[in-house]
Amino acid sequence: MRIGRPTLKLQKRVYLSGWRAASISILAILVALLLFSLIFLLAGINPLTAYEEIFSYAFDNPFGLPITLNRFVFLLLCTCAFILPYKAGLWNIGMTGQFYIGSLAVYGVLLGLGFRGSEPVNIAPGFVILLMVAASMVSGALYGAIAGFFKGKLNTNEIVVTMMLNFIAFWLVSYMIKEGGPFMNPGGRGESFEMAASLRPPTFFNVPFTIFLALGFAFLLYFLLKRTKLGYQIRAFGLNPTAAEYAGVNHVSIPVLVFLLGGALAGLAGYHYFAAVPGVFKIARNYAFFGDLAFYGIICGLISQGNPLASIPVAFLFGGMSVGGRYVQGKLGMSFGVDFALMGVLMITLVAFQFFYRYRVVFSNPQKENPDARILD
Amino acid sequence: MQEFLIRSLDASTIFTIAALGELIGQRSGILNVGVEGVMLFGATLGFITATTTGSYMLGFLLAIAIGGLLGLLHGFFSITLGGDQVVSGMGIWILGFGLTTYIGSPFAGPLGLPRIPSVFGLSPFFFLGIALTAIVWFVLSRTNLGLRIRSVGENPVVAEVSGISVTKTRYLCVVTAGMFMGLAGAIFSLDYNPVWAYNFVMGWGFIALALVFFSMWNPIILIGGSLLFGSLWQVSLNPQLLLPDLMSRYIWRTVPFTITLVMLLLMSTRWFRTKWGATKPEALGQAYVKEG
Numbered sequence A: 001m002r003i004g005r006p007t008l009k010l011q012k013r014v015y016l017s018g019w020r021a022a023s024i025s026i027l028a029i030l031v032a033l034l035l036f037s038l039i040f041l042l043a044g045i046n047p048l049t050a051y052e053e054i055f056s057y058a059f060d061n062p063f064g065l066p067i068t069l070n071r072f073v074f075l076l077l078c079t080c081a082f083i084l085p086y087k088a089g090l091w092n093i094g095m096t097g098q099f100y101i102g103s104l105a106v107y108g109v110l111l112g113l114g115f116r117g118s119e120p121v122n123i124a125p126g127f128v129i130l131l132m133v134a135a136s137m138v139s140g141a142l143y144g145a146i147a148g149f150f151k152g153k154l155n156t157n158e159i160v161v162t163m164m165l166n167f168i169a170f171w172l173v174s175y176m177i178k179e180g181g182p183f184m185n186p187g188g189r190g191e192s193f194e195m196a197a198s199l200r201p202p203t204f205f206n207v208p209f210t211i212f213l214a215l216g217f218a219f220l221l222y223f224l225l226k227r228t229k230l231g232y233q234i235r236a237f238g239l240n241p242t243a244a245e246y247a248g249v250n251h252v253s254i255p256v257l258v259f260l261l262g263g264a265l266a267g268l269a270g271y272h273y274f275a276a277v278p279g280v281f282k283i284a285r286n287y288a289f290f291g292d293l294a295f296y297g298i299i300c301g302l303i304s305q306g307n308p309l310a311s312i313p314v315a316f317l318f319g320g321m322s323v324g325g326r327y328v329q330g331k332l333g334m335s336f337g338v339d340f341a342l343m344g345v346l347m348i349t350l351v352a353f354q355f356f357y358r359y360r361v362v363f364s365n366p367q368k369e370n371p372d373a374r375i376l377d
Numbered sequence B: 001m002q003e004f005l006i007r008s009l010d011a012s013t014i015f016t017i018a019a020l021g022e023l024i025g026q027r028s029g030i031l032n033v034g035v036e037g038v039m040l041f042g043a044t045l046g047f048i049t050a051t052t053t054g055s056y057m058l059g060f061l062l063a064i065a066i067g068g069l070l071g072l073l074h075g076f077f078s079i080t081l082g083g084d085q086v087v088s089g090m091g092i093w094i095l096g097f098g099l100t101t102y103i104g105s106p107f108a109g110p111l112g113l114p115r116i117p118s119v120f121g122l123s124p125f126f127f128l129g130i131a132l133t134a135i136v137w138f139v140l141s142r143t144n145l146g147l148r149i150r151s152v153g154e155n156p157v158v159a160e161v162s163g164i165s166v167t168k169t170r171y172l173c174v175v176t177a178g179m180f181m182g183l184a185g186a187i188f189s190l191d192y193n194p195v196w197a198y199n200f201v202m203g204w205g206f207i208a209l210a211l212v213f214f215s216m217w218n219p220i221i222l223i224g225g226s227l228l229f230g231s232l233w234q235v236s237l238n239p240q241l242l243l244p245d246l247m248s249r250y251i252w253r254t255v256p257f258t259i260t261l262v263m264l265l266l267m268s269t270r271w272f273r274t275k276w277g278a279t280k281p282e283a284l285g286q287a288y289v290k291e292g
Helices: A018-042 A047-059 A064-087 A095-112 A125-154 A158-177 A210-227 A229-239 A241-246 A253-276 A287-293 A296-303 A311-331 A338-358 B002-027 B035-053 B056-080 B085-107 B124-142 B144-154 B156-161 B166-192 B204-214 B219-237 B249-268 B270-276
Strands: A008-012 A359-363
Touching: A018 A047, A018 A296, A018 A338, A047 A064, A047 A311, A064 A095, A064 A210, A064 A229, A064 A253, A064 A287, A064 A296, A064 A311, A095 A125, A095 A158, A095 A253, A095 A287, A125 A158, A125 A253, A125 B249, A158 A287, A158 B204, A158 B249, A210 A229, A210 A253, A210 A311, A229 A241, A229 A253, A296 A311, A296 A338, A296 B085, A311 A338, A338 A359, A338 B056, A338 B085, B002 B035, B002 B124, B002 B144, B002 B166, B002 B204, B002 B219, B035 B056, B035 B085, B035 B166, B035 B204, B056 B085, B056 B166, B124 B144, B124 B166, B124 B219, B144 B156, B144 B166, B156 B166, B166 B204, B204 B219, B204 B249, B219 B249, B249 B270
Parallel strands: none
Antiparallel strands: A008 A359
C-alpha cells in the first residue's frame, strides 16, 4: 500500500513489541483528549482548565480519589470480562447484563437468608459476604456462558446474543426492584431494599476488599493467558479457530469457558457496586448508569491490547476520567453525559489507531535501490 | 386496537428501513454492527434540527446526511484501512451512544411541533418503507448494479478480476446503508416517539441487525420479520390489550429481546440451515486488499 508517491510507505508489522504497543496506546489517548477538547471549546470552556479539574478531582482529592478507586475496581473487572473472550476472538459486550444479573443474585442471597427488613442473628456476616460474592460470580458466569455456548454449538453472532441478554437483564432488574417486585424498597422509591448494616465489608480508605480481588484476577488472567496450556489454546483459537480445531482445541468448550470466566468477573462487579462500595448498599434507581459504564471495559480492553496487566493502569486512568468528567459536568455547568461523550470519542479514536497496531509508516528515499536499507543503517 | 395496529406498522417501518440499510451493506460484504449508533445519531441530530429550526424536512435531511457520513467513516475504517469491521462498528455504536447522550440532553423532552400528518390513517413512512423495500429488492436481484453488489459480497477477488471495483461498490453500499439507518433513527425520533430521552433507541438497532440475519439477506422476508417484531414491540408496551394480567409489564419488555434470541438460535441450527439454505454472503466481514 502506498500513500503519496515515493516518500511515504506503509509496512505491515510482523511483530509488535509491548513497548511499541504501549506507546501507540498512549498516543491514541492523547489524540482522543485533544479531540475531546473541542467539546469543551464548544461549551465555551478552556480545555486546559477542564482537564486540570478532571485530573485533580479524580486523582488528587480526598473525595474524588476513593470514587476513582471504586470505579477502577468496577472497570478492571469489566475489562477482564471483555479481554478473555477477546483473546479467543469473541466479543463479550454483555458485561452490562452479567453485571445486572450478578447484582440480582447478591440481593437474592440476602432475601433468601431473610435479611430483608430484619437481621437474623445466627448467621456470621463473613459467611454471608462470601456467599454474596460467590452468588454474583456464579450467576454472572452462567449468564455469560449462554452466549459462549451458542457461539460454540451453533455459531450464532455473540454480539447480538450478548446485547439481547443485556436488555433482558435490564428489564429483569426493573421488575425485581420496582412496583411490587421481590426486591422492592419498602419506601417504594424504585430501588431495592437496603442491605443490612452488619454485612458492610471492611474498607481501606473507603475502598472495599474487592480491589484486591480485581487486582488478583487481573494477575491470574495474565498468568492464565501467558503461561498455561489453556491460555495458549485460547489464543490459538482467537487467531484461527479452524486451525486450532485441527490442533485439538475444542470449538465448544473454549467459547463456553471464556464467557463463563468473563461473566464471573462482570458478575462480581455487581457485588462490588451494589453491596460493597460505601454509600450505596442497594440496587440504585439509576442502575442503568452503572450498567452503561461497563462499556468502558471494551475501550480499556482494546487499548491495553488484551493484556490484563496493561489494563490495570488503563482502567485506573479511565475510571478517574469518567469520575472527573461527571464532576466537571456539574462544576462547569455542562450538560449531562460528559463521561459518556468522552467514552465515545476515546472509542472512535482507538478504532482509527487500530491501524497503527498493524502497520508502520516508513519514510523511504526513492533514490536508493532498497527503501528499507536506511532503517537498517 | 386500531391504534395498536397502526403503532405496530409504524414500528415495523423503522425496523424495516434500518435493517434494509444493514442488508445492503452486508450484501456487499460489509458488516456494520453499529446500527444502533447510527440510529442514535440520526434520531438525536434530526430531533435537534427539527426542534430548533421548526422544519421536519431539515431534520430528516440532516439525519440522512449524518447517517451517510457515519457510513463513510465505517467504510474508511473497514475498506480503506482494511481494519476489523466489528471493531469499527462497535466504535460507531459507542461513539453514537456517548456523544448523543451529551449532545441531546439539553433538548430532553418533547419535540414541540405538530405531528406529521398521516396518509390514509397511516404514517407516510409506512409507504416509504414499502417503496424502499421494493426498490432494494429490485436493485439487488434484477439489475446490473445488484449483481455487482452481490458478487463483491460473495467473492471480491473474482469480482475485481471481472472488472468490478470492489472498493467503489462497497463504499456505495456502506454510505447508502448509513443513510437508511440515519433515516430510520429520524423516523423514530420525529414521528414514532417524538420525545428525546437518554439512550432512547433502546436496542432497536441491534434488533434490526438480528433481523438481517433472520431475513436470510432477502428484503421481502425482511418485511415479514419487521412486521413480527414491530407488533411484538407494541405488545410488550401494551400487554393489557392482548393478555391482561399474565406477567408484570417489566417482564413483557424482555419479550422482544427473548424472541429475537430464540429466533436467532433457531436460524442457526443445522436443521434450519439445511432446510432453507440460509447462507450469508460469503465474504461478509472480510477485508479485501487489492493485490499489488
